[in-house]
Amino acid sequence: MEPTTHRSELPQGRVATIMGFAFAAFAVWIFPPLLGGIGMVFGGVAVFKGDRMGWWAVGASVLGILLGFALNALPQDVVGA
Numbered sequence: 001m002e003p004t005t006h007r008s009e010l011p012q013g014r015v016a017t018i019m020g021f022a023f024a025a026f027a028v029w030i031f032p033p034l035l036g037g038i039g040m041v042f043g044g045v046a047v048f049k050g051d052r053m054g055w056w057a058v059g060a061s062v063l064g065i066l067l068g069f070a071l072n073a074l075p076q077d078v079v080g081a
Helices: 014-027 032-048 054-073
Strands: none
Touching: 014 032, 014 054, 032 054
16 A cells, blocks of 8 residues: 655646735835836736635735835835935
């Protein structure tokens, strides 16, 4: 009798989902339109590959863009640059 090994497999688009969340987080501080857009693309790729969490990455990227714009609109003495 051979021992069975169960390997938990991630959904196919999970790496793209993780990359989407990473770009969404960086979009808050560094050039929101570009990095947020890249995060949305990664989220879309994840959804296309079958990972439903990709939609969360798309939403997080939109939120990262909006937060990035809001933080950039604040005066420098409030942000503490």
